[in-house]
Amino acid sequence: MDLAGAERTWKSDGFVILPGFLPAAELTSAVQELNLLFPSADEFHDGTDPRRERFLGDEFAGIDTFPFASTEISLLAVHHRILALAAALLEDDDVHLYGAEAWAKYTGACDYDQDLHRDYLNHTVLVPSTTPGCQQVEMFVFLNDVPDDLGPPHLVSREHTADLPAVPNWLLRPGQGGAGRFVAQADPELYAAEVSGAGPAGTVIAFEPGTFHRGTQLTAPRGARYSMHLGFRPSSLQWGHRVGWAVKSYTSEWVDFVGRATPRQLQALGFPPPGHRYWTPETLAGMALRYPNLDLSPWSPTLSRPAG
Template identity: 30%
Template structure:
């Protein structure tokens, strides 16, 4: 879907000023921002505020069936188009078909009780850059491609990890012909996302998908996001701890200017949560009031009997 223009405008303006082809290290061909510089919190307001945007919260709350959700991942990264012969076994250019759950949870997802959701926000025009994410829709309960356990992919259940499609499928052809055949059907079934600046793809961590090549010389900038239910088990944060960059006022200001729903993404209990007592609220407020924190919503719905 397309995010409302007012949601993405500030981030797009920032990116079109500060993350353009001449500002990118063209040798950075892996997933993720170089030196993790665009992992949330980036301390760049338009980027951090987009990650915490209320529209995204509403959508994720609906998808996960609860108001109590947590952010697990937010990273903005450039994918630079290169000639296809320039890729090696770990290259990200023409990705292998995969699911994302393997390095986001220690457990195995349950199709019927989704506990987490991922998203990609695209900041460029796919008709110019190409590189639309490819995905394989699940065709009902008996779909052979979606019979758990989902272990027919690199890095899972003892298989070696490579990122590059050609390398991976050669390995499966030589070592696991049954999985090879299954995986071949995924490539024939794949469909590709079309995108403009501000398009968002919500997807599951147990959907088959992959990144496809960006046109040589072009730049595709995307945000990868992930959330989980607060009560989900096994899921782990991709980014470093949110509090880690505290002390210079930037993280504190993020907390101060956020709404209770936005703070909740970072494990700040919602108003009405049993965690809150008058004393705890006073202590938290003492820490963040210099940064604009308003204790009123928490006070108003203070759990009774505390």
């Protein structure tokens, strides 16, 4: 992993495209469980999966949220390479996963072609910052090959957008209509400056919530695209958020994930690290009841010195 090179590109452009960043062999177990979330391409296009109707007419209807029905896909969201990339780009080893979605798209299901926009409106209560320690990073993770005819995201370098104000947020193509203070017509040169994020399975596209980008149409016959959309922030950055994990933490999917995750993966979801003063005989006893399959030895005070 050339994390230093990725960091330089992310800082200069506002995004970095890393083809095949997750090796194919490390995707296999997650990809094999995609059927727990979504129809296959053939099942969708042949109409043999009753879940098909869900995906029709709404580009966001194909989203499942973490924790997923597949524990393997949940674990992939905090894969060690993903966490290392987030830590390098945010310049902080203690990163928090503040949003995770798995997303299926199918050719012909609906119109996936978007206008250029930034994501910050639903990723932070403030506005994006380029100050170290005050940044967030989003990632698209491809679970199958995504060539140009399977709707890869397009992104625009900060080189072309650095002087644009925080509002408006959506920049429409000529001829597109829209209303409200967050919507305006784009300079056509912005669309001409787009970069395609097409890449093989395992590709990771890391970008800032302040980076202009858009989804594109799927045109491949009988096509399907499977991906994840992740959001990370430094754990100390309190103004960037999308969901709260506690509301999901009593589900069987969450308990299954916790039972198989590493301490570092769980720290990315808000668990205090080993050595933190939270870990006492009282809390360890309670955690043993809440998560019967979790090996608590890494957090045991008898095995790690209290912090501070």
